Amino acid sequence: MSARIIDGKATAEKVNAMSAARAARLKTKGIEPHLAVILVGENPASQTYVRSKERACEGAGIRSTVVRLPETCTQAELEQQIDVLNADPGVHGILVQLPLPAHLSSDQVIERIDPAKDVDGFHPVNMGKLAIGMPELVPCTPLGITVLLEEYGIELPGKHVVIVGRSRIVGRPMALLMVNAHATVTVCNTRTPNLSTITRQADILIVATGHRNTITPEMVSAGTVVIDVGINRFEGKLCGDVDSEVMNVASAMTPVPGGVGPMTVAMLLSNTLSVAERNAR
Ligand code: NDP
Numbered sequence: 001m002s003a004r005i006i007d008g009k010a011t012a013e014k015v016n017a018m019s020a021a022r023a024a025r026l027k028t029k030g031i032e033p034h035l036a037v038i039l040v041g042e043n044p045a046s047q048t049y050v051r052s053k054e055r056a057c058e059g060a061g062i063r064s065t066v067v068r069l070p071e072t073c074t075q076a077e078l079e080q081q082i083d084v085l086n087a088d089p090g091v092h093g094i095l096v097q098l099p100l101p102a103h104l105s106s107d108q109v110i111e112r113i114d115p116a117k118d119v120d121g122f123h124p125v126n127m128g129k130l131a132i133g134m135p136e137l138v139p140c141t142p143l144g145i146t147v148l149l150e151e152y153g154i155e156l157p158g159k160h161v162v163i164v165g166r167s168r169i170v171g172r173p174m175a176l177l178m179v180n181a182h183a184t185v186t187v188c189n190t191r192t193p194n195l196s197t198i199t200r201q202a203d204i205l206i207v208a209t210g211h212r213n214t215i216t217p218e219m220v221s222a223g224t225v226v227i228d229v230g231i232n233r234f235e236g237k238l239c240g241d242v243d244s245e246v247m248n249v250a251s252a253m254t255p256v257p258g259g260v261g262p263m264t265v266a267m268l269l270s271n272t273l274s275v276a277e278r279n280a281r
Contacts, residue, residue: 002247002248003226003246003247003248003249003250003251003252003253004152004251004252004253005252005253005254005255006148006152006225006227006252006253006254006255006259007255007258007259008144008148008254008255008258008259008260008261008262008263009258009262011147011148011151011262011263011266012144012262012263012265012266013262014151015147015263015266015267015269015270016056016059016060016266016269018270019060019062019266019269019270019273020059020060020061022270022273022277023060023061023062023273024061026273026276026277026280027061029280031276031279031280032063032090033061033062033063033092033093033272033273033276034062034063034064034065034090034091034092034093034272034276035053035057035062035063035064035065035091035092035093035094035095035119035268035269035272036064036065036066036067036085036088036091036093036094036095037050037053037054037064037065037066037067037094037095037096037097038066038067038069038078038081038082038085038094038095038096038097039066039067039068039069039097040069040070040071040073040078040096040097040100040101040104041069041070041071041100041101042071043099046097046098046099049097050066050097052265053265053268054066056265056266056268056269057269057272060269062269062272062273065091067081067085069081071101073104075103075104075105075108075109078096078100078104078109079108079109079112082094082096082109082112082113083112085117086112086113086114086117089279091117092117092119092272092273092275092276092279093117093119093268093271093272093275094113094114094117094118094119095113095118095119095120095268096109096110096113110122110123110124111123111124115136115137116137116275116278117275118137119137119140119268119271119272119275120137120139120140120268120271121137121138121139121140121143121173121271122139122168122169123137126138127168127172127173127176130173130176130177130180131176133179133180135177135180137271137274137275138173138177138267138271139169139170139173140263140264140265140267140268140271141169141170141174141208141229141260141263141264141267142170142173142174142177143177143267143270143271144260144263144264144266144267145174145177145206145227145229145260145263146177146181147263147266147267148227148254148259148260148263149204149225149227152252154204154225154252156178156181156182156183156204157181157182157183158182158183158184159183159184159203159204160183160184160185160186160201160202160203160204161178161183161184161185161186161202161203161204161205161206162185162186162188162198162199162201162202162204162205162206163175163178163185163186163187163188163206163207163208164188164195164199164205164206164207164208164209164214164215164241165188165189165207165208165209165210165229166187166188166189167208170208170229171187171208172187174206174208175187183204186198186201186202195219196218196219199215199219199220200219200220200221201221202220202221202224203224203225204224204225204226204227205220205224205225205226205227206227206229207226207227207228207229207230207240207241207242208229208230208241209230209241210230210232210241211230211232211241212230212232212234212239212240212241213241213242213243214230214241214242215241215242215243215246216243216245216246217243217245217246217248217249220246220249220250221249222249222251223250223251224249224250224251225250225251225252225253226242226246226250226252226253226254227253227254227259227260228240228241228242228253228254228255228256228259228260229241229260230242230256231256231257231261238256238257239256240254240255240256240259242256
C-alpha cells in the first residue's frame with residue numbers, strides 16, 4: 001500500500017494565508033512587519049533561496065529588504081551591517097543567508113544578531129531556550145515539520161521518533177522539539193552502528209543527512225511516518241535523502257519536492273510576524 005502524502009505545499013499555503021492575515025492586522029496598528037536578509041557574494045543557490053524568501057514575503061504582505069555585500073567583504077563589515085539592522089526598530093527579523101564565503105565565521109555572525117530578531121532561531125540564546133523547553137524563535141525547518149505533523153494529526157507523546165542527522169539547522173533542534181513534545185527520541189549520526197536496527201524501531205522517522213537514498217525500504221518498518229528533509233539534485237531532478245520506494249512501506253511520507261521545503265519559508269514568515277506582534281504588545 002502506498003503511503004499517505006504529507007503535503008507540505010498545501011500546508012505552507014494555509015500557514016501563509018494565516019501570515020497574510022497576521023500582517024494585515026499589524027498594519028492596522030501602524031506596524032509594517034519587516035524581514036531583512038543579508039546576502040554575501042554570488043552563490044547561485046543562495047541567490048535562489050533569497051529570491052524565494054522575498055517572493056514569499058511579498059505574497060504575505062511582509063516587507064523584505066535584501067542587503068547585498070560583496071564576496072570580499074570582511075567579518076567586521078558584515079558584523080557592522082548586522083549592528084545597523086539590530087539597532088533599527090523598523091526591522092523585525094534578520095537573517096544572514098548561509099553558507100558564507102570560507103573567510104567569514106558563520107558562528108560569529110549568528111552570535112552578532114540580536115536574539116530577539118533572530119528569525120532563523122540559530123542564536124545560542126534561542127537554541128538554549130529551546131533546550132530548556134521554553135522556546136521563542138525556533139529554527140524554521142524543524143518548526144515546519146512539527147506544524148506538518150500536527151496538521152496531519154500525527155500525535156507525538158509516547159512515540160519513538162528517530163532522527164537521522166544532528167546538524168545545528170535540522171537534527172539538533174528537531175530532537176529538542178520532539179523531546180518537548182513528549183516523544184522518546186533517538187538521534188543518529190555517521191558513527192551510529194547498525195543504523196537500520198534503529199530506524200526500524202521508529203514510529204516517526206525524520207531524515208536529514210544530505211545524501212540521496214540514505215534510507216531504503218528495508219530500513220523502515222511498515223506503518224512508519226517518514227519525514228524526508230533532504231534536498232539533493234540527481235540526474236537533473238530534486239530528490240530527498242529517502243529512497244522513494246519507502247512510499248510503499250510508510251504509512252505517511254513527505255514528498256521531495258513539495259514536502260518540508262515549502263514549510264521552511266512559511267515558518268520564516270511566521271517567526272518574523274511573531275517578533276512584530278511581540279513588539280506591538
Ligand atoms: P549537514 O551536512 O549539516 O548534516 C548532516 C547530518 O547527517 C550530520 O549530522 C551527519 O552526521 C548525518 N549523516 C550523514 N550521513 C549519514 C548516514 N549515512 N548515517 C547517519 N547519519 C548521517 O546537513 P543539514 O542538516 O544542513 O541538511 C541535511 C539535508 O537537509 C540536506 O539535504 C539539506 O539540503 C536539507 N535541508 C533541507 C531544508 C528544507 O527546507 N527542506 C532545510 C535545511 C536542510 P555527522 O554529524 O556524524 O557528520
